[in-house]
Amino acid sequence: MKIALPFFAIAAIVAVIYSGVKFYNLQIFFGIVLPYICFTLAIVGFIARIIRWAASPVPFHITTVCGQQKSLPWISHSKIESPTTGMGVLLRVIGETIVFRSLFRNDRASLYKDKSRVIYSSDKLLWAGALLFHWFLFIIVLRHLRLFLEPVPYWVITLQNMDGILETTIPGVYISNVIVSLSVLYLILRRFRSRIRYISLPADYFILFLLGSIILSGILMRHIYRVDILDAKAFIMGLIYLKPLVHEGLGAMFYVHLGLVSVLFMYIPHSKLMHMAGIFLSPTRNLKNDSRMKRHINPWGYPVKEHTYDEWEEEFKDALKEAGIPLEGEDVRLRQ
Amino acid sequence: MNKPEEIVKDIELTPKKGDWMTPEVEFKKGRYCYGAPLKHQQYLELPNPREWQPSDIDWRLPDNWQEIILKGMADLLKKNRSFRLFMDICVRCGACADKCHFFIGSGDPKNMPVLRAELLRSVYRRYFTLQGRLLGRLAGARDLTVEVLKEWFYYFYQCTECRRCSVYCPYGIDTCEITMIGRELLNLVGCNIQWVVEPASNCFRTGNHLGVPPHAFKETFDFAIDEIKDLTGIKIEAPINRKGAEILFVAPSADYFASPHWFTFLGYLMLFHEIGLDYTWSAYASEGGNFGLFHSMELAKRLNAKIYAEAKRLKVKWILGGECGHMWRVIHQYMDTFNGPADFLEVPVSPITGTRFEHAKSTKMVHITEFTADLIYNNILNLDKSRNDKWRVTFHDSCNPARSMGLFEEPRFIIKNTCNHFYEMPENTIKERTFCCGSGAGLGADENIEMRLRGGLPRANAVDYVRKKHGVNMLACICAIDKAALPPLLEYWVPGVEVCGVHELVGNALIMKGEKQRETNLRGEPLNTEGEAEEKE
Structure with missing residues (x-):
């Protein structure tokens, strides 16, 4: 149910766009109206979500420390895993975002039952799969810049040439397409494994199927349902300069691809994909480990009911006297 | 079970x-x-x-x-x-x-x-x-x-x-x-739950989780002083609520009321006497731990307020804190925010070595292992490691000092300087990756024993690993809940491994000026056990 439903949802989206364009000539709606609406919602939603996060303060200093603290000068401290400087925090957050530092720690616990023992084995597959997926998706996005920029910057052309270096077919296969497809397949397949399936929600499958279908439609457009690249570019430049115009040469697959991307964008602010921004705001990672060096202020801190020393002394006066513990105001020297 | x-x-x-x-x-x-x-x-x-x-x-x-x-x-x-x-x-x-x-x-x-x-x-x-x-x-x-x-x-x-x-x-x-x-x-x-609210309520009223009133508090100190006298022949002092002392010392109340915490307590007292520390205990702020943290931020703040209030009243310069896990979560990450600024205190400086604890310059509270590691590094202490030869020691990083502070090397430095036999557990189970004892955050109740033992399985397993590999028979730690929770846990999963605080090891190894020939360790077990450790090699 939680797998079938998102699958059919994606299939339905594809079918609606495809038939809308193919049989009802709704190019203007799916090629122009829908992208404008979705991109607007995406940008507004994205910013609104970040503002909402940022509006909630960080009342306490809750760094998760993963290395030796800075204390005595002769103990070498971990400058990134237990940062005390802005640079240290920056490197820590960069490490999390570009090489997935924390995910790299992953290991797997399993039980040797006959020996009643827990064992840990290195488990870097998730790290590798996630890293490949994110990086190569990023490369694909950069490659798409050739459709958005005129003139096309030199580095985009270089990137594209490097990506297409395996000229095995015509048109050439992009390495990034292969890797992204395989890594999405891996991410989908692992969600079928029982433990991950147990914790997964329909939304987790939806997003993977959506990404998968975007990748698939892109690849189909390049290798099978060919789209004239110049037409595509002219169309996209029209969208960007707010002079949208429907071009004849763009097949239904182009609209499917564009429509799916639009749906993805619209969905981002309401989905777990917001982790792309949230990771920078995570207080366990973006705070220094300096909470004894510098006072952290809680903006909503309020006075609380305390049991003061005077009240305490009043309650335990006899016991204190019996024990010979000095009372407030009493001169200690007299007693000794 | x-x-x-x-x-x-x-x-x-x-x-x-x-x-x-x-x-x-x-x-x-x-x-x-x-x-x-x-x-x-x-x-x-x-x-x-x-x-x-x-x-x-x-x-x-x-x-x-x-x-x-x-x-x-x-x-x-x-x-x-x-x-x-x-x-x-x-x-x-x-x-x-x-x-x-x-x-x-x-x-x-x-x-x-x-x-x-x-x-x-x-x-x-x-x-x-x-x-x-x-x-x-x-x-x-x-x-x-x-x-x-x-x-x-x-x-x-x-x-x-x-x-x-x-x-x-x-x-x-x-x-x-x-x-x-x-x-x-x-x-x-x-x-x-009872195990959180009752200690918190006790602490609010009497000053400590166990609900020990001031005269009973004083009595336990008298017991400890007698025990140290028997052990070393030295009569030490343990000042309480003394105004004008340089340092206020705050420890979890279990240290002076439970076992094996007690031996760590003796270790503190012996150490402070030996270095002639100008300090005081407080019967009002007689609790370092803070079960309020396991209830709500408000209750945590209410209980924590006593420490700074007492430091101010006693006019000390700075605060030293004992071996306790969640206590140090509160002190390191919350206290200054809750009840600071501690502008009536001074940046902590060790009166013995002159070391300025810059890393605690705002909160003005230093961890006892930071303090003692500094003493040892500066060759202040005369230590006889062989007095701990009975033990083949491993160190359990307590969750909070590890993942909230990054307090990894200080206790290890102390252990290595007070013991001849120290072995680390596997790296997936120590330092920032350490496993909990399974009884933290107020879950140490007797009635919760099955969950506690289950939760302690990964920790116990790592101990079992070093027991089999190196003959480890002592697990040192710096947390009062560990010291309460780990003995029954290890007895269940890994019989034969005992639990101690790091300052128990210090107390054993510490050669005090004018002490008599020690016959037993702090636990009253004969010291003359040469060969016992070797047998297991």
């Missing part, structure tokens, strides 16, 4: 088919903590006070309890970025799943950190997000029902706030934050 092998046989780390979204909870004996007694709820003026037990069918919640919780959630979302963010960004990648000691030890899928958070997240989606309101269950949203509330209680009191999962989470989602928020919400409708 079944035999260890039988327990392990039944653990299944791959959840069977099914769906976590239907709330299901059974309060089985041995797996939950008792409810807080009315008297203590009333003393602390907690909401909805009543006698109750989690196993009751009717929890006697206020009529508008859902409204109270949802309002509380809205309020906490506004006040805590962590809460809001952690509700929104989890991708359910599952990296945290097998990092939780309670999951490894029980196989209960809702003990996977991701699902523990989903228990709360599902309610967040239902009432605070568009898709949850529109799509309900399809969007992973659940109505706030009594069953959901009971599930919250069961699983938020099955988390020791150890933060191990947060080390592994690619976004740093911290289940400790989730659990703290969950407990805050439960407290709004009067659902809390």
Whole structure:
């Protein structure tokens, strides 16, 4: 149910766009109206979500420390895993975002039952799969810049040439397409494994199927349902300069691809994909480990009911006297 | 309780088919903590006070309890970025799943950190997000029902706030934050446990969790002084509430009332005497620990206030803190925020070595292992390591000093300078990746013994590994809850390994000026055990 439903949802989206364009000539709606609406919602939603996060303060200093603290000068401290400087925090957050530092720690616990023992084995597959997926998706996005920029910057052309270096077919296969497809397949397949399936929600499958279908439609457009690249570019430049115009040469697959991307964008602010921004705001990672060096202020801190020393002394006066513990105001020297 | 092998046989780390979204909870004996007694709820003026037990069918919640919780959630979302963010960004990648000691030890899928958070997240989606309101269950949203509330209680009191999962989470989602928020919400409708509320109430009234009044407090010091006299022939002093001392020393109350904490307590007293420290204990701030932290931020602040107040009253220059885990979470990450600024104190400087503890320049409180490591580094102490030769020692990093402070090398430096035989447990189980004892965050209650033993399985296993490999027979740690929880845990899983504090090892090794020939260690066991350690080589 939680797998079938998102699958059919994606299939339905594809079918609606495809038939809308193919049989009802709704190019203007799916090629122009829908992208404008979705991109607007995406940008507004994205910013609104970040503002909402940022509006909630960080009342306490809750760094998760993963290395030796800075204390005595002769103990070498971990400058990134237990940062005390802005640079240290920056490197820590960069490490999390570009090489997935924390995910790299992953290991797997399993039980040797006959020996009643827990064992840990290195488990870097998730790290590798996630890293490949994110990086190569990023490369694909950069490659798409050739459709958005005129003139096309030199580095985009270089990137594209490097990506297409395996000229095995015509048109050439992009390495990034292969890797992204395989890594999405891996991410989908692992969600079928029982433990991950147990914790997964329909939304987790939806997003993977959506990404998968975007990748698939892109690849189909390049290798099978060919789209004239110049037409595509002219169309996209029209969208960007707010002079949208429907071009004849763009097949239904182009609209499917564009429509799916639009749906993805619209969905981002309401989905777990917001982790792309949230990771920078995570207080366990973006705070220094300096909470004894510098006072952290809680903006909503309020006075609380305390049991003061005077009240305490009043309650335990006899016991204190019996024990010979000095009372407030009493001169200690007299007693000794 | 079944035999260890039988327990392990039944653990299944791959959840069977099914769906976590239907709330299901059974309060089985041995797996939950008792409810807080009315008297203590009333003393602390907690909401909805009543006698109750989690196993009751009717929890006697206020009529508008859902409204109270949802309002509380809205309020906490506004006040805590962590809460809001952690509700929104989890991708359910599952990296945290097998990092939780309670999951490894029980196989209960809702003990996977991701699902523990989903228990709360599902309610967040239902009432605070568009898709949850529109799509309900399809969007992973659940109505706030009594069953959901009971599930919250069961699983938020099955988390020791150890933060191990947060080390592994690619976004740093911290289940400790989730659990703290969950407990805050439960407290709004009067659902809390005896093992948290009673110590907190005691601490508020008498100054310490155990409810030790000042004269009994003084008596334990007299016992300790006598014991040290018997042991070393030296009569030491232990000043209490002495105004004008340079340093206020605050330790968890278990140190002076429980075993094996007691030997650490003796170690502190001997060390302070030996270096001639100008210090005082306080009978008012006679607790370093803070069970308020396991209840709510407000109660944590109420209990913590005593430490600075007493430092101010006694006109000390700075504060030294004993061996305790969650106490140091509060001191390192919360105290200055709660009750600072401590502008009436000075930046801590060791009066013996002159070392300025710059890293504590704002909070003005130094950890005893930082202080002692500095003494040893500067060759102040005369140490005879062979007095600890009976022990082949490993070190258990306590969750809070490890993952909240990064206090890794200081205690190890002390152990290496007071013991001849020190062995590390496997690296997946120490330092930032250390495993909890399974009894933290107020879960150390006797009635919760099955969950505690299950939660302690990964830690015990790592101890077993070094016991078999190196003959380890002593586990040193710097946490009062560890010292209480680990002896029964190890007795169950790894018989033959004992537990001590780091300053017990210091007390043993410390050659005091004018001491008589020591015949026993602090535990009263004969020192002359040469060869015993070698036999195991």
